[in-house]
Amino acid sequence: MDKRVLLIEDEPNLIEAIRFILIRDGWAVQTHSDGATAIARIREARPDVLVLDVMLPGRSGFDILDELRADPDFTALPVLMLTAKGQAADRERAEQAGVSRFMTKPFSNAEVLESVNALMAGGA
């Protein structure tokens, strides 16, 4: 069975690059770019791993994660959060919301792949 990842990110060029490296690694990749409708998309896609940007149009990644963790269906969903904000306060906010891994831009392809695969294997 395919490993499924849902990438919620609003930067088309970044989506293109991350999608490419994940597909090359054997992942089935779906993408979504709108924060406001992200929850519905996650429910529909039922991914094995969620890659979630913080700054999204319509709703922040933090809010999306808050709502996700309040839903018993998604309490254990591995979530890799991407952000350009590396301050301690943002990391703390992500941890409070229940993030599995937190990655700050500019990250490398290898780091993204390693994190997504580790989350799939059950590592945090």
Place this chain on the structure above:
Amino acid sequence: MPRGALTGSRIRDRRLAAGIRQADLARAAGISASYLNLIEHNRRRIGGKLVADIARALSCEVSTLTEGAEAVLLAALREAAAAGGRGAEEERAEEFAGRFPGWARLLAERHARVERLEREVEALSDRLAHDPQLSASLHELLTAVTAIRSSTSILAGTENLDPAWAARFLGILDAEGRRLAEGAEALARYLDGPGRAEPAAATPQEEVEAFFAARGWHLPELESGAGPEAVDALVAGAAELTSAGGQALARAAACRYAEDARRMPLAEVEARADEGAGAVAASFGVPAQAALRRLALLPGREAGLVIADAAGAITFRRPIAGFSLPRHGAGCPLWPLYQALSRPGVPVAAVVEMPGAGARRFRAEAVAAPLGPADFAAPPVFEATMLLTSAGPEGAAEAVGATCRICPREGCRARREPSILGPAPP
């Protein structure tokens, strides 16, 4: 609030001014001379009927003796004690202010200044952390850099990449490269832009720099035989000089400017400026450092000026585009300014170049000389002065930096601390 202690000093002052003996005033107030002595030296509190009797004997209002600046001072001391935590004998604030009024005022002023500086630091830190425009700009740049890094890695690391994919990632590189350049330009404009509120000068030296910069680094008021009154008027009317320290430094710098202007009249020095500092010094019979200063502060000429004390700290700076000057502390040990300090009285000149692509070259002329007249009773105190002017691209140039912390030059023999930047690009 008990307010007797400082009232004692006021009683003493008024009694002496009125020429009344302590024993006579004590008798008039119905107390012993020794008790009045304790009151006058702020060793006993006083209030109620006794202070009214003394006021009557001194022919003044009670309020003249009991109200005034001391209430403010005592409040400030108590604030300082509260802010300082343990250790201060708060209940003895009055006694302290009475016995050591100068120290008390100094402590209150220091406490007020610390509080003001803490508020400024907080405001600046808050602005950096929460400035929405800065945050948005950095987000743009980091996102573009991430896309470029990711696409480059795919292009460089994927064997037999499908030409269609290769074309897509090359397109991404092109688009994100442009976005990065535009974002960097926008950020630079924002940081330098006139619309952005400048932080207040943090040190007296920065106030002096702001004072000169606001006048185009030229003071026409001091060009024709200006005396101390003209300097005082100029300093007093300068909005940039907000602290007593800044005013004092600006007054000293302006006096020096007036003296240089007197010895090297504007029209004559302008006529000889292109001959260089050595020729100007010889022509007017002035020390080389005076010629360097004068040439750096002529109207309409692009020049930089750096003056450092014998410890290497920069005490005066006129920046010039392309030559980074540290805001605080010392600069690059390789500057001719510091070579001059090791050879006082010997002029040092060199063409120097800052790191980085497209760096400008500068001719740097420096000399160190003792401050003030010769004194056989004390060792001399030296000061170094360096003039910076634009230099052409021909010939060799000495590689220098701004200050080690932000200098990317690797393997520098003069490095005193690691750089926060990476190595310089090849």
